[in-house]
Amino acid sequence: VLLVEHHMGLVMSIADHVVALNFGRKLAEGTPAQVQADPDVIKAYLGSKDQ
Numbered sequence: 001v002l003l004v005e006h007h008m009g010l011v012m013s014i015a016d017h018v019v020a021l022n023f024g025r026k027l028a029e030g031t032p033a034q035v036q037a038d039p040d041v042i043k044a045y046l047g048s049k050d051q
Helices: 008-014 033-036 041-045
Strands: 019-024 025-030
Touching: 008 033, 019 033, 019 041, 025 033, 025 041, 033 041
Parallel strands: none
Antiparallel strands: 019 025
């Protein structure tokens, strides 16, 4: 099943495998924990102090 969703709590609670995209570019792929910890995902979704 492919789920395209922006509600991260829902996605992380039901998915075994996640692919994070930013403007169509793949940032990370793996388990929810791996994707949540990825520096590129954090930067794209939460921003950084450098911005």
